[in-house]
Amino acid sequence: MLPAGFPSWRTVYGWFRRWIEQELFEALMQPLARRQRRHGGRHSTPRLAIIDTQSITYIGVRGP
Template sequence: MNYASDLTDQEWSIIEPLVRYPGPCRPRKHSMRVMLNAIFYLEKTGCQWRMLPIHFPPWKSVYELYYRWRLSGKWDQIHDRIRSQVRKKTGKAATPTAAIIDSRSVKTAQKGDLEATMGERKSKAASII
């Protein structure tokens, strides 16, 4: 079954070299493209891991791949490589020279605890003593 979130052949041709293991490995039970389609389906729909449709590999297998790649930085590597390819194709430098941070999406740090930010209050009568 095909979903709107599935990789097209063109998208797969870009991502496939980035996810190929550089050496011999044991045979895979599920293709990497199907595993990525499952992850992209989850991201697109926002469904729970356990609610992954039966057309995809078991949710635990998909989750383990996603989690392993998250810990190892593989998702960042894929993102950075695709970003640089897109930038080069549009005639820009491979890495951006500036960034914009939206203040609504970045939490600000609290400056110390409540005691550190507020002076102690004393009544006028207590300050006479």
């Protein structure tokens, strides 16, 4: 259920889906994330990534 004053849920979902397909949220969030990192005294983009292999699900299935 959407707040009063919003269009129908189908209309809202249609716009949301379009924005997701166009990667609009990524385009909006990247500059904000860079700004926040600089404000915190860090590089604007991460220089290192760490992957915790225990949190990745792996299913060992062979092909046909």
